[in-house]
Every structure is written in C-alpha cells, then in structure tokens.
Amino acid sequence: MKALARRTLFYLGLLVLWQLLASAKVWDEVLFPGPLKVWEALRAGFADGSYPIALAVSGKRLAIGFGVSLVGGVALGLLLGRVRLLDETLGSLVSGLQVLPSICWLPSAILWFGISEAAILFVVIMGALLAVAVAVDGGVKSVPPVYLRQARTMGVSGPRLWLEVILPASLPALLTGAKLGWSFAWRSLMAGELLSISMGLGSLLQTGRDLNDMSQVFAVMLLIAGAALAVDRLVFGPLERRVRRVWGLTV
Amino acid sequence: MTSVSVDPAAGPIPCPTAPKLELRRVSRHFATPRGPVPALKELSFTVAPSELVCVLGPSGCGKSTLLNLLAGLDRPDEGCVLEDGAAITGASRDRMVMQQEPALFPWLTARGNVEFALKATGLSKAERRERAEEYLHLVGLGSFGRAHPHELSGGMKQRCALARALALDPSVLLLDEPFAALDALTSDRLHEALERIWQQTGKTIVFVTHNVREAVRLGDRVLTLSARPARLLQEVRVELPRPREQEDPALAALAAQVKRSLSAEIGRHLAEELYEGAG
Numbered sequence: 361m362k363a364l365a366r367r368t369l370f371y372l373g374l375l376v377l378w379q380l381l382a383s384a385k386v387w388d389e390v391l392f393p394g395p396l397k398v399w400e401a402l403r404a405g406f407a408d409g410s411y412p413i414a415l416a417v418s419g420k421r422l423a424i425g426f427g428v429s430l431v432g433g434v435a436l437g438l439l440l441g442r443v444r445l446l447d448e449t450l451g452s453l454v455s456g457l458q459v460l461p462s463i464c465w466l467p468s469a470i471l472w473f474g475i476s477e478a479a480i481l482f483v484v485i486m487g488a489l490l491a492v493a494v495a496v497d498g499g500v501k502s503v504p505p506v507y508l509r510q511a512r513t514m515g516v517s518g519p520r521l522w523l524e525v526i527l528p529a530s531l532p533a534l535l536t537g538a539k540l541g542w543s544f545a546w547r548s549l550m551a552g553e554l555l556s557i558s559m560g561l562g563s564l565l566q567t568g569r570d571l572n573d574m575s576q577v578f579a580v581m582l583l584i585a586g587a588a589l590a591v592d593r594l595v596f597g598p599l600e601r602r603v604r605r606v607w608g609l610t611v
Numbered sequence: 612m613t614s615v616s617v618d619p620a621a622g623p624i625p626c627p628t629a630p631k632l633e634l635r636r637v638s639r640h641f642a643t644p645r646g647p648v649p650a651l652k653e654l655s656f657t658v659a660p661s662e663l664v665c666v667l668g669p670s671g672c673g674k675s676t677l678l679n680l681l682a683g684l685d686r687p688d689e690g691c692v693l694e695d696g697a698a699i700t701g702a703s704r705d706r707m708v709m710q711q712e713p714a715l716f717p718w719l720t721a722r723g724n725v726e727f728a729l730k731a732t733g734l735s736k737a738e739r740r741e742r743a744e745e746y747l748h749l750v751g752l753g754s755f756g757r758a759h760p761h762e763l764s765g766g767m768k769q770r771c772a773l774a775r776a777l778a779l780d781p782s783v784l785l786l787d788e789p790f791a792a793l794d795a796l797t798s799d800r801l802h803e804a805l806e807r808i809w810q811q812t813g814k815t816i817v818f819v820t821h822n823v824r825e826a827v828r829l830g831d832r833v834l835t836l837s838a839r840p841a842r843l844l845q846e847v848r849v850e851l852p853r854p855r856e857q858e859d860p861a862l863a864a865l866a867a868q869v870k871r872s873l874s875a876e877i878g879r880h881l882a883e884e885l886y887e888g889a890g
Binding site: 504506507509510512513514515516520524525528529531606607608 | 703717761
C-alpha cells in the first residue's frame, strides 16, 4: 500500500513538473505541449476511433509475430541447448544475428515482401525469435544434470524427456526469454511501422510528425508504453510470480 | 514370470543362493588431460537377493563410479557387472538409484514427483495416484503429498526421493550417500525408516557411504574400499540383531573395530582422514 502511495505521488509530481515546464514556455508550445494538451489528444484519438484501430492493428501484428517467435524460439532454443552439432554450427550464427538490430532487416524485408504486412511481421519475428532462442538455449544448458540422470534411471527418454523434464526445468529461463522476446517484438514492430506504410501505432507517430502535432506524438508514445507495460504486468508478472512460488524462488 | 518351468534348455533355475548382483574383476578408467586415471581396479564382489550391503570408501574413491556401473549408466573397461547372472547393459527400472542430491523436480508436488516415475508403467492415472500415496505413507510423508519440494526439509526431500525410487517396485535399490548432507538426528531417523522399509519389502540394497558408523548401522555386510583406484580392503559381516539401535554399544564397538582394522591396513592417519564416524 505504501509502495502504491509513493508511486502515485511520484507520478503526480512528474505531471506537475511537466506542466510547470510547459507553462514556463522554455520551448515553443507546439514542440513541448503540456499534459492537458496530450490528454486532449488521447481523448480525441479514442473518440474518433483512430487509436483503438491502431491498437488493434498493432496488437494483431504483435500477437502473430510474438506467437511465431515464441513457438519457434523455444523450439530452436531447446535444439541448440541439447544438440551439440546444432550448437556448434547454428549456435554462433544465432547469437551473431541476435545482436543485429531488427530494423536492419527492414530493407531486405521490403525488397523480399514489398511494403506489406509480411514485411513487418518478418522484422518482428527476426527481432524476437532469436532473443527467445538465445534465452531458452541458456536455460536448457543450465538444467541441473541430476534431473536428466534421474529421468534416465526412471526410464524416461525421447519426447517425454523433452516435454516433461527439459522444458519444465527450463521454465524460469523460458519466461525470461518470453519477456525479452516481447519487448524486442514491440521495438521491432514500432520500427517497422514507422518506416513503412501501415495503420498501426507506429504510423500514428509518423502522422504526428508529418502534421507537426507534438501532442499526438506524446499521446501515442504514452499509449505504446502503456500497452507494453500492461501486458508485462498483467501477463508476465503473474506467470513469473507463480513460477517463483511453486519453485520456491521467492526470497 | 512367476511360474518356474523345468526346462533343461532354459538354463539354471534361479535359487536363493545365486547372487542378485555380481561384479567380476571390474576395472574402470577415466580419461583426464594427464592420462587415464583408474577409478576401480579388478573389483569383485557379490550381493545376495534381499541383502543390504554397505560399501564403505573414502570420498572420491570411485564409489559413485561403482554405483553408476551397477545402475547401468556406465560400462566397465574390463570385467563384467551382472544382475541375476546376466550382464547389465543399460539403465533399468528394476534398479533404482538414489543420490545425495534428491533431484526432485521443483515444478511438481511431492506426489507429482512419485507419480512421474510411474508414468511409463502403463498404470492409469487413478492407480498412479493411489500408488504414489501408498509409498508416501510408507516413508512417512503421507500428509505432504501436495507440498512442493522447496517446502520440504532436507530429510523429507530424501524420504520423497526414496518413495519415488520404491514406487516403481524395483528389486534393487542403489543408494549413493543419500543421507550424507543431512544432520545426525535426521539421518538417524532415515536409517530407521530405511531399515524398516527394507525389512518390509525385501529389496536388494547397495548403500554407498564414507561413514563407518552408518555402514555398520545398516549393513548385513560392509565392504571396505581403498582410496582410488578402489580395491576391496576387507569384508565385515554384521551379525547384530534388527531393528538396530544407533546408540547400541555393540554397534559403536564394531565401528571402532572396523576403523582399527582399516588403520592397520592403510595407516591410522590415512584412515582417520578418509573415513568418518567411528566415534
């Protein structure tokens, strides 16, 4: 409760500071709108339906892109973690490509897929899948060997070993990977939407810039941060707490 | 196969005096950067059915190697390892291993861990649950089935691991210093539990330890191994009646005697350094 009060106070203070800065007119009001202006832009965006539509369009891309990245990344991570040959060959390539900012894929994506939905999805997947794979790979490699040994003496092997021992044993790492993948997917999506024609949140930012409408830029930024944070808190937070409780990782 | 067929071509009919487990001149080396290091050298012994044999050896003498060979998780370089007269070629659910580290899966409950072991047996879900409950009761964890491993104490974790090993109804239990990480009081209680369960179930047990007192407390026979490469130093038959008492002076005297003969064999300082628990 105290934490909540402190947090509320912090954000109130931030708002006041923002308003003061805007009122002091250090910068032109067009370039630095106050919180009320931004609030107004948010309200108008929701009222005319453009924000909900943008949220839905971006949300759908994220759902597909992140979904594919999660499934593919977990599978790739499990393989890299357990198959020596793949680790020695594909492993270095994956960690190499993972360092590449996902926006670097956009030129190739546009040439291959045109300015299309597929191009944006490609960028999202390239940004998130490898991050998930690298995290899961690390998790699989740190599964205590005693679990594997124990499973072997109980006659567990093949798909059962993967599904019922290795996968659950790397669950904490998998969750970290999913969180990482989620934030990478967001970044890649915004980059992709900013640079190509689309209807998502990224293009709203772009429109704000084109119209010199800073309140819209701020409003959409708030919307993006809010949406990402909401999923983090509402989906990953409870999942993580559950794993920590069951495994006894809480301090 | 429960019926005994009298077929001369089928080979010898198993009789109670035939060993359950047998090692014949077994050697095992490990490759290291500085060349091969022998872990076991020409080790031979037998374990009778339903016998509880303690293998006493200093830390790092190759006891775990020995258990891995018996479990079928490792193969000897020379010699052979036999169960019921047949060579052991791989892991089997008939020989369950329990280690110092209980290795319970943290994402499953105590009962879930025991049930997990039963999944490959073809039992129905209800039967698995019933059997898991039964074995948790046997080890004294009847009311902890829904607890996750992190909610159990060290001793309870080992009880749960024991229930998991027993639930598959193996004929052989291979125990690798299972109580070494527990405090004295807890391991006393687990010695009692293990002795009781062994008497109830008639399993063949090989119990590996570096603690002299624990070895004579539990074993029908105590085989003492030397430091690496492990050779058989001596064999002591423990004739004390069961159930045994940890505080039994006869037990302490026997432990001291084992340690004395070890001292004579390898020198007092070395014996004291390598073996624990002769008071």
